Amino acid sequence: MMNDTELSEKCVDIVINKEIRFCGIVNNMGRQVVGAYQKGITPLVDSEEHKMCMEYSLGMFITTDLDDALGSTEYIISKRKKVTMISIPVKDYLILISVESNANEKEIIKKVLSMFKNDL
Numbered sequence: 543m544m545n546d547t548e549l550s551e552k553c554v555d556i557v558i559n560k561e562i563r564f565c566g567i568v569n570n571m572g573r574q575v576v577g578a579y580q581k582g583i584t585p586l587v588d589s590e591e592h593k594m595c596m597e598y599s600l601g602m603f604i605t606t607d608l609d610d611a612l613g614s615t616e617y618i619i620s621k622r623k624k625v626t627m628i629s630i631p632v633k634d635y636l637i638l639i640s641v642e643s644n645a646n647e648k649e650i651i652k653k654v655l656s657m658f659k660n661d662l
Contacts, residue, residue, distance in 0.1 A: 553578040561645035
């Protein structure tokens with residue numbers, strides 16, 4: 543299991559991509575462990591709305607009803623008008639990424655998965 547410093551470094555490395563607005567890592571208890579915003583970005587949601595997003599994404603940890611039949615969830619993309627939200631489960635964590643609406647989600651997911659390949 544990675545420590546908070548290693549997780550924080552990965553978040554900072556992820557937001558180097560200018561298409562990425564935010565990267566946060568949530569533990570299996572629903573608490574944001576670390577997070578990083580793109581420099582110069584103004585968050586679109588306040589802290590209460592941010593908590594709701596994390597709680598919603600936490601559902602990925604407990605929604606395993608179809609895993610036997612369909613396999614486990616690799617990632618979820620939620621396309622909105624202003625941003626696209628990406629949720630990627632990695633072991634005991636959930637990586638939450640907010641990207642610009644015109645970003646190439648598949649390339650971002652591919653890069654993030656490669657960064658965590660030893661932790662899958």
